[in-house]
Amino acid sequence: MELFEDEGPGPGNAHDYSVGEITGAVKRVIEGEFGRVRVRGEVGRVTHARSGHLYFDLKDERNTLSAVSWKGQVARLSHMPEEGMEVIATGKVTTFGPQSRYQLTVEDIAPAGAGALMAMLEKRRKSLEGEGLFAAERKRPLPYLPQVIGVITSPTGAVIRDILHRLADRFPRHVLVWPVAVQGQTCAPEVVRAIEGFNALQPGGPIPRPDVLIVARGGGSVEDLWGFNEEAVVRAAAASGIPLISAVGHETDITLIDHASDRRAPTPTAAAEMAVPVRADLMRAVEQLGLRLAAGTEAAVTRRRQRLADIARALPRPEALLATPRQRLDIAGERLPGALTRVVDRKQLALARVPLSPGLLTRVREGAAARLDRVSSRLAPGLQTVVTARRHRLERLRLSPQPLERQVTDGRARLARAAERLEGAERRLAERRQGRLESAARLLETLSYKATLQRGYAVVRDGERVITTTAAAATAERLEIEFADGRFVPEGDGGGSDSGGSGGSPRRKPAPKPPEQGSLF
Template sequence: MDLIDGPEDAIPGNTPEFTVSDLSGAVKRTLEGEFGRVRVRGEVGRVVIARTGHMYFDLKDDRAVIAGVSWKGQVARMKVRPEEGMEVIATGRLTTFAPQSKYQLQVESIEPAGAGALMAMLEARRKALAAEGLFDAGRKRRLPYLPRVVGVVTSPQGAVIRDILHRLSDRFGVHVLVWPVAVQGQGCAPQVAQAIEGFNALAPGGPIPRPDVLIVARGGGSIEDLWGFNEEIVVRAAAASDIPLISAVGHETDTTLIDHASDQRAPTPTAAAEIAVPVQADLVAHVSNLNARLVRGGAQSVALRRQRLRDVGRALPRPENLLAPAMQRFDQWAERVPGSLRAALQSKRQELRGAAAGLRPTALNTQIARGRERLDGQSARADRAALARLDSLGTRLASLERLRQSLGYPATLQRGYAVVRDDAGEVVTSATRAGQANALQVEFRDGTLDVMAGKRPKSGKGTKPKPEQGSLF
């Protein structure tokens, strides 16, 4: 029989021939048979989530790299989703991928390689979100003192929701809205973020009442169980909530990133219910106490003011002492009033009698006759005065008329004078103006004469002007 490991120039006669697929299948069976189920520790490299939901990533150390793949169902069951740079322990089966002639690890579950690695990643995420200001104290809102509607984001099963509802009903009767979510696993983070955003999207006064405060609650668990509340989408939704939010995730020693972004952290879900609403009995007692203090304060204030009024009243004179002089004067005037009234009545009665005596017909006729005589006398005197006034005025008027006639220009014309007027009817009183007129009118005592105007004679020093041919006369 020929040996396969013979000389290179030997031609084996019984060496089997494999197809590519046969050889790839043989390698696959050998590899899967030798490494049926393994746990691999390494650092997560590149992570890719396909549209189908499958996840592809690399596991590496300082000398080698192994490709890893997790199917959609396996990804959904993972408590912690791998991120680049995380050190993890992956559990799965080693297999091959024939189309690319490579082997890969089909990962069923992933867990952090110790709590230290997971906490380191958590701390890095916390610092990154804190640098954005999502955890600043100035962003936190005050919780309402007495909310009417409380929104609870938690799982509808389990003791958490029952504890919250029981404590709310014991403390104060408020309306509770529960948004059911998964509080663990891959669906936890997106569902919690969607619930917070959904409560904030409710319109005030709508058919579904908008909560006045939100409680995000979950029971205790490991860091992997609580990891959904460390996801970035949950932290951003809590920081962006317009409704004040109370985080109650885990026990008092558990701390998640939503605790930093919430407006107030409660150590337990039951404590969150106690923070959200006050105790009704305590409110009633407090109001009763305030009412009692108000009554006592009012009574004490009235008593103090009454005592102060008494103290001030002691320094004032007694009312009867203040009113005594006025009362005495009143009594004196009251005694005088009847006599004064009688005297006034008697005086008015006498005046009435005197006036009534003057109203007799005989007396009235006598007064009328006397008045008529006075009126006649006054009328005669007025007539005489008017006639005398008229005579005086007539005499004065006649005297003025004689003066007018003696001083008027017609009388002057009778004495040989004449009046010269120009063609416009204006009186001409100078030779210069007469020479400038086109025609003149001369009025004499017995008539008027129209003449033509001539030239003005020239005159020199020491000589008298001589009339020239064509003068007025």
């Protein structure tokens, strides 16, 4: 080791800081220097965390500032940041030690001027229009005369008074008012809940379902009307199952809900005029239509009456129409007796020319009588008289003017038809009598006293006599009790049931009298 060799560096007087001390010192310097600030910049990357926090970047041409808005602050933001939007963010500059960075805790966001708002509005409008929410073919017609009108607006403003007054002047209707905030942070969610709430009502329920909705607000600045440009409000209006009229702002104010609604009204008063017609005009129109109907009916009846009179004059008289047929009828009536006589003569002459055999006639009669006997044997006794009369009539049968073969054939057919009718009559008579017999049996069973015995009653007899009083029971020789399942003779009267008892029983002996007590004296 050399004598003049330099020694190594010593510990010196510098303080050794820990990482936490440096981080805390930086945090105190930054938060103490800046405190609450307003930062203008363009929104970059936007991230919605599942915890509800919102992370995004603020940037300019060369620098980027991280920004965060906690869950409780996000609900109070007047405008939600969107990428590419120029905003002014208000908050506090703080540090995040675990990542050695500083960031801006944002409490509120406002667009950087009207130009930025309009640019964001135009961007949102094109996006929603591309989804077809503003298409004309999806818009529905308004009902001509709604029974119930739902109004979504502030309950304390002049808008609701104007709407109610205009409805009362034109055509009074039942109005349901859903109160909402028409500007501020709660405007959009309350309007969405109102539209969805009216659509959730069931027809015929305790609260009537509106036939048309009116979303109304008075005029204001772009910022005041911004709640009606929110995407949630536009989607709720487009999805409404009830036709919706948008009446937000004045005629020059255009919001996105105007594009999504079924009809846009320049003012709330105009929305009331769109919802209902004028009652007086309708009454005048109905009156005029009634007058036209009466005049047209009268003219039509007059024309038809005149035409009927013209046609009636051209028709011939009834006497002239009936004269010729009546004459033909008289001539035919005069010729009828002679014609009948000639027909009978021709038939008799033809019959006289036919050779008849006595044996054939006898066989026909015997065969018909035998078949009639077989049929009549199967008939009920009540129908025997009819069959006998037919048999006597057959025995007295004489040949008619027609040929014998045709007579035999016709007689056989008539006999077969008569047999079928008689068999059917016998069967129906037996069915009717069987039905009456069954009905009488059921009635007899219902009215029989045995049905009463089934319910717990009994019949007391003395031989064939029915005992109905205690006096008759005291003088009875032999008591017999009939139950539903058999008869019973009490002890002392022959005892036991009827199944094991003998034919007769001795007369019941009277109970012996108790012995008289003697005198003690």
